Amino acid sequence: MTVLDALGPFTGSICDYFGHRTTTLIGASVMTLSLVLGAFSTQIWQLYLTQGLLYGTGTSLTYFASMTLPSQWFTKNRGLVTGIAISGGGIGGLWISPVVSKLLNNKGFRFTMLVIAAVHLVLLIPAAFLLRSRRETGHQRIMRIKRFGCCEGESLEADGVRKRIIDFAILKDLRFCLLVVSCAFVIAGYFSPFFFITSYAIQHGVNESTAALMVGLMNGSAAVGRIVMGFVLDRIGSINALCISTFATTLTLFFLWMFAKTSTMMIFFSIAYGLCGGAHVSSAISASSAIAGLDRLGSVTGIMYAVMTIGSTIGSPISGVILDTIGHHSDYTGVIVWAGSVMLIASLIQFVLRFVTSRRLFAKI
Numbered sequence: 001m002t003v004l005d006a007l008g009p010f011t012g013s014i015c016d017y018f019g020h021r022t023t024t025l026i027g028a029s030v031m032t033l034s035l036v037l038g039a040f041s042t043q044i045w046q047l048y049l050t051q052g053l054l055y056g057t058g059t060s061l062t063y064f065a066s067m068t069l070p071s072q073w074f075t076k077n078r079g080l081v082t083g084i085a086i087s088g089g090g091i092g093g094l095w096i097s098p099v100v101s102k103l104l105n106n107k108g109f110r111f112t113m114l115v116i117a118a119v120h121l122v123l124l125i126p127a128a129f130l131l132r133s134r135r136e137t138g139h140q141r142i143m144r145i146k147r148f149g150c151c152e153g154e155s156l157e158a159d160g161v162r163k164r165i166i167d168f169a170i171l172k173d174l175r176f177c178l179l180v181v182s183c184a185f186v187i188a189g190y191f192s193p194f195f196f197i198t199s200y201a202i203q204h205g206v207n208e209s210t211a212a213l214m215v216g217l218m219n220g221s222a223a224v225g226r227i228v229m230g231f232v233l234d235r236i237g238s239i240n241a242l243c244i245s246t247f248a249t250t251l252t253l254f255f256l257w258m259f260a261k262t263s264t265m266m267i268f269f270s271i272a273y274g275l276c277g278g279a280h281v282s283s284a285i286s287a288s289s290a291i292a293g294l295d296r297l298g299s300v301t302g303i304m305y306a307v308m309t310i311g312s313t314i315g316s317p318i319s320g321v322i323l324d325t326i327g328h329h330s331d332y333t334g335v336i337v338w339a340g341s342v343m344l345i346a347s348l349i350q351f352v353l354r355f356v357t358s359r360r361l362f363a364k365i
Contacts, residue, residue: 001312003055003059003060004063005309006309008064009306011023011057011064012297012299012300012303013298015061015064015068016137016298016299018139019139020069021129023061024061024066025125025129026058027058027063027065030054030055030058031055032117032120033054034050035113035120036113037054039109039117064298064305068297068298076234079230079283081230082282083227083228083231086226087222087224090219090223090225091219091223093222094220097215097216098216103115170292170303173292176304178352179350181307182353183307183346184307184310186284186346188310188315189339189340189341189343189346190280192338193253196319196335197218198212206266213267215270217270217271221272221273223278224278225277227282228279237363238283238286238365239353243350243351245276245279246346246350248276249273249277249343250343252272252276252277253336253340257269322334
C-alpha cells in the first residue's frame, strides 16, 4: 500500500503522458510477474521485493490509470461513473480473501500464488485493452507538434506539465492543499476498523467465522457506498459530498463502534462504516478533478495519494501501539478514539475547504 501511494505522482504522470491503456498494460504485466516470482520465493526478503515493491509498483500504475479515466468521458454523471469504477475495489475485496484462504488451506502457497497470477493475467490484460483516453496524451501532443507544429495560441513551453516528471504547481492552490491534508488524516484512521474489527469481535465473544465476515461486509458495503455517493455528489457537488461522507464516517466510529458489544451491532457498524468510508474515495477523486481539471488528473491524484502515504503508513501501526500499551491487548477504546479523532480533524479541514471554495451555504461545489 505504501509503494502504491508513494509512487502516485510518478505513475500518475506516466498515465497523463502515455495514456491509460498503455499504463494499465504495463501495470498489469508487472503485477502478474510479481506474483509468479513471489510463488517461488523462499526467503522473507524476497517477498518484500516481489509482493511489496514490485506488486506495489504494478498496482500503482494500474490503479491511477483506471481510477481517473471515467472523469474524461462524463460530465453530467461524472461522480456516479467514478463511484461505479472504484466500487470494483470493494467487490474484489469481498471475494478474493475467502478464495485465497481456501486455496492456501487446500493447495498450498505456491499453487495459490500462481492461480492468482493467472487471474490477474486473464482479467486485467483484456480490461486494459478496453481502456481509451478521450483527451490528448502528453506523448500524442508532442508527436503532433513535431509533425504539424503548434496550433494557434499554443506553445510547447506553455505546457510545462508535459516536460516535467511531476508537476507540483497544483500545490500553490490552497484548496488542493487543504484537500490533500484532510485526506491524509482520513486515511490515518480509515484502515483501523479493517485491521481490528475481527480481533475486536472475537474479544467480545463472537465466533471466528462471523468475525471474519465483518471485513467482507465492510468491503461489500464500501462498493455500494462509492456508487451511492457518486450519484449524490453529481447533485450536491464533490466537496459537499466529501464533507458529508467524512463526517458520517466519524460518527460511525464514535457512536456505533464505541458501543458495539453484540454481533448484531458489530455487523451494523461494519455495514455503516463501509458505506460512509467507501464513499469518501469517490468524493475525494471528484473533488481533485473539480479543483485541478482533467488534463493532469493522473498526476494531481498521484500527488494527493503520495501525501496520503503518511497517513496510511503510520495510522494502523499507531492503533496497534495504542492497543498494546493503553489497551493492554484487550481494550479497544483507545483505538476507536484515535481513528475517530483523526477523522474528526479531517472533517474540520474539509469544512474549511468548503468555506474557502464558497461562502454560500447551499452552493453546489
